[in-house]
Amino acid sequence: MSAIGVAYLTYASTTAKTDTDAVLRDREINLEQTKFDASERERYEQNLLKIISGVLGKTEQERLIGIATLRTLYPDRAEEVLNTIASTTNEPKVKAALEVEAKTAKALAADPWVIIAGADNSFPDAQTELTKAGQAGLTAAVYHRNSTF
Secondary structure: OHHHHHHHHHHHHHHHHHHHHHHHHHHHHHHHHHHHHHHHHHHHHHHHHHHHHHHOOOOHHHHHHHHHHHHHHOOOOHHHHHHHHHHHOOOHHHHHHHHHHHHHHHHHHHOOOOOOOOOOOOHHHHHHHHHHHHHOOOOOOOOOEOOEO
């Protein structure tokens, strides 16, 4: 009988230790996930501050770089961010432009594929190509990358 009692106590203590270890591992994993999520959120917020300052920049190039960065890093959030920025501005032209960019961001987020049809050294040249594409019935957008549009 005592052998059975010893075997049971050994089993019970081993099982309890195993269960406790599993619970501790789960808690550690949850804690690490929480830390990771917080780090990601902080990185997103820091990037968003830089992006918003670019979107509201003084030059057209700063604005384009800000919008392109937003679309590239956060394609699923770009529409919401641009609409939020548009809703806070008092300048009608800026608001209208941001609303157009938000609609474009929504369309681009729905279709993640991009075909680069050309590259121009200046934004006005890229706008000319964009106009031609629109006249041809194509959906097009200008991206800024490595000093080209």
